[in-house]
Amino acid sequence: MSGGEYLALAYGAVFVVVLAYVAIIAAKLARLQRETREILDLARAQEAPARTVEHVAREISPSA
Amino acid sequence: MGAAIVLALVVAPEDADQGLSQRIFYIHVPIALTAYFCFGLGAWKALLLLWRRDSRYDLESYVAIHQGTIFGALTLVTGSIWAKASWGVWWTWDSNQLVLFLVLFLFYCAYFMLRFSLEDGPRRARSSAVYALFGIVLVPISFLAIRLAEDFIHPTVFTREGPQMTGTMFAAFCVSWAAVTFLAYVLYRVELAGKRLDADLRELREALAP
Numbered sequence: 001m002s003g004g005e006y007l008a009l010a011y012g013a014v015f016v017v018v019l020a021y022v023a024i025i026a027a028k029l030a031r032l033q034r035e036t037r038e039i040l041d042l043a044r045a046q047e048a049p050a051r052t053v054e055h056v057a058r059e060i061s062p063s064a
Numbered sequence: 065m066g067a068a069i070v071l072a073l074v075v076a077p078e079d080a081d082q083g084l085s086q087r088i089f090y091i092h093v094p095i096a097l098t099a100y101f102c103f104g105l106g107a108w109k110a111l112l113l114l115w116r117r118d119s120r121y122d123l124e125s126y127v128a129i130h131q132g133t134i135f136g137a138l139t140l141v142t143g144s145i146w147a148k149a150s151w152g153v154w155w156t157w158d159s160n161q162l163v164l165f166l167v168l169f170l171f172y173c174a175y176f177m178l179r180f181s182l183e184d185g186p187r188r189a190r191s192s193a194v195y196a197l198f199g200i201v202l203v204p205i206s207f208l209a210i211r212l213a214e215d216f217i218h219p220t221v222f223t224r225e226g227p228q229m230t231g232t233m234f235a236a237f238c239v240s241w242a243a244v245t246f247l248a249y250v251l252y253r254v255e256l257a258g259k260r261l262d263a264d265l266r267e268l269r270e271a272l273a274p
Contacts (some may be wrong), residue, residue, distance in 0.1 A: 002246035007221050010142045011069075012090045014095070017138055021251065036264050042272050060267035 068243035071236035085149035090236055092142040094244040095135050096165070100203050102132030102248060103172060107200035110193035122189035123198055123263070127256045129175055131248055136169040164206040171199050 001009075072090035079086035109125035112118070143162070144154045157163060175195055182188035229237070 003149055006085045006145050007073075007087050009188075010145040011073075011091060013141050013145065014091055014138055017134070020245070021134060025254055025258060027252070032258065032261050032265065034219075035269075039265060039268055039272060042254075042269075046192075059253065 065243045065247060068236075068240040076233050076236040077230060082150055084146050085146060088142055088146040088149070090184065090240040091244075092146055093237065094241040096139040097241060098244050098248045099132050099135035100207060101245070102128050102135055103168070103203055104200060106132060106196050110196035113189060113193045114197075115268055119186070119189060122192065123259050124256065125193060126179065127252055127259060129172055130255065131252050133169070133172050133176075135248060136165070136172065139165065140169060161206065164177050164202070166205045170201070171202060175199065204271060212273040231267075 068090070072087055076087065076090065078084065097237060106125045106128035109121045109128055113125060134208035143165075147156065147162075148154050155162070175192065178195055179192045182191060
């Protein structure tokens with residue numbers, strides 16, 4: 001191998017490792033985004049029955 | 065980063081002895097210095113954890129050491145390629161600096177084995193912090209090894225008389241160092257933000273669980 005090829009190999013190795021690291025971080029961020037959505041859905045699902053109960057109570061006694 | 069690559073590969077003059085392969089210096093040395101800095105930062109955060117008992121330093125120490133390990137691996141890879149180009153071998157056990165850097169790298173690899181063998185909590189944070197602090201002793205030894213052992217295999221560019229290179233070469237080196245440090249800083253912030261978000265979401269999920 002020539003000096004130029006070794007040079008390309010060294011810079012290429014750094015580029016590949018940084019790229020792989022960024023790809024791993026991107027995949028992790030995508031997972032966190034999905035989990036945030038799931039938790040939001042869970043929170044909304046828990047909030048919905050509570051709101052229904054509140055609404056019914058207000059209809060039964062409007063002063064409440 | 066773009067400016068650093070242009071300076072290192074195009075602007076900086078070619079070395080009379082090593083030719084093109086000398087340009088590996090502009091990526092290898094900044095990466096090695098960044099690895100040392102990350103290990104130092106990890107140890108500093110570990111010290112703060114033990115001192116102030118604030119659990120946020122545990123994650124900061126862990127992420128810094130994780131970054132240091134990645135940059136350490138890159139130091140070994142680029143160093144190995146440069147060694148093959150200059151000395152004709154991928155690795156030599158005769159150079160104290162190489163061996164000590166490998167010891168430092170393996171020491172911090174074992175940090176992850178220790179960390180993940182313990183359950184999440186204050187005990188794991190304290191044990192990891194103590195281990196990270198022990199490792200920092202190896203950094204100055206590794207850095208100064210070549211001078212202490214009078215090892216002439218690994219080249220010494222920065223001596224007491226200053227950098228042994230032309231002004232353009234030194235400028236290219238400084239820009240490359242700044243670029244690699246900035247890259248490490250960005251990766252550190254992104255990884256730390258991801259880890260914190262992950263921990264917060266886990267806590268939120270537990271709070272919302274029926």
